[in-house]
Amino acid sequence: MNHIKEYRKAKKMSQYELSQAVGVARQTINLIENDKYNPSLSLCLKLAHVLDTDLNALFWEENNEN
Amino acid sequence: MNHIKEYRKAKKMSQYELSQAVGVARQTINLIENDKYNPSLSLCLKLAHVLDTDLNALFWEENNEN
DNA sequence: TCAATATGTCATATATATTTGACATAAAAG
DNA sequence: CTTTTATGTCAAATATATATGACATATTGA
Numbered sequence: 001m002n003h004i005k006e007y008r009k010a011k012k013m014s015q016y017e018l019s020q021a022v023g024v025a026r027q028t029i030n031l032i033e034n035d036k037y038n039p040s041l042s043l044c045l046k047l048a049h050v051l052d053t054d055l056n057a058l059f060w061e062e063n064n065e066n
Numbered sequence: 067m068n069h070i071k072e073y074r075k076a077k078k079m080s081q082y083e084l085s086q087a088v089g090v091a092r093q094t095i096n097l098i099e100n101d102k103y104n105p106s107l108s109l110c111l112k113l114a115h116v117l118d119t120d121l122n123a124l125f126w127e128e129n130n131e132n
Numbered sequence: 133t134c135a136a137t138a139t140g141t142c143a144t145a146t147a148t149a150t151t152t153g154a155c156a157t158a159a160a161a162g
Numbered sequence: 163c164t165t166t167t168a169t170g171t172c173a174a175a176t177a178t179a180t181a182t183g184a185c186a187t188a189t190t191g192a
Contacts, residue, residue: 014138025181030140037179040104040149041125048126055121059107060114080168091151096170103149106179138189144182151176159168 002059005033007051022046068125071099073117088112 008018015033019026024043032039039047048054074084081099085092090109098105105113114120 016138026139027141027182028180031180034140036141038106038108040106040179041110042104043179044107044110045125055126059111060121082168092169093152093171094150097150100170102171106149109149134192136189136191138187140185140187142184142186146181147179149176149178152174154172155170156172157168157170159166161166162164 001035001061002032004029004047004051004058007053007058008033011051018047018050021050067101067127068098070095070113070117070124073119073124074099077117084113084116087116 008015013021015029016026019029022043023046028039028043031037044055044059048058051058074081079087081095082092085095088109089112094105094109097103110121110125114124117124
């Protein structure tokens with residue numbers, strides 16, 4: 001589970017707007033939010049920047065995942 | 067530029083040992099250390115756990131990359 | 133209640149991460 | 163000096179992230 005949806009809503013952005021901001025398709029954002037797949041590091045970095053946060057805030061859980 | 071090599075050396079691991087610890091090929095570690103490509107988030111998480119650190123420490127630079 | 137926008141999902145295509153096997157050189161150990 | 167281990171790199175194959183177009187339902191707002 002990642003925290004993209006929370007940070008996106010905090011910025012009042014739609015999935016479409018976020019997708020444009022980071023340069024991917026809307027479906028890509030949707031699938032990532034729903035843990036249907038595994039984004040690349042460079043996309044994670046772009047998401048963190050656009051959402052004014054960092055990698056740990058979006059993707060890190062102290063109690064391990066894969 | 068990421069900091070995998072530094073953290074790997076701090077743990078006195080070879081590229082091969084690290085690759086086995088996270089379940090990928092040695093070449094994958096080598097290419098990531100040399101910024102030849104763009105690992106998946108799940109691999110980044112595994113690397114952070116094995117190297118006893120977190121995503122920000124390995125991959126985050128305040129002054130943006132891509 | 134109706135229209136617009138947002139989200140979830142499917143199927144097909146493409147780009148690229150990752151694997152495997154191999155070889156060369158560098159570095160470390162004997 | 164010689165042998166082993168570590169690293170960089172290449173080429174071909176495979177797995178999977180991402181794109182594109184489309185459609186259904188949900189949500190929001192007029």
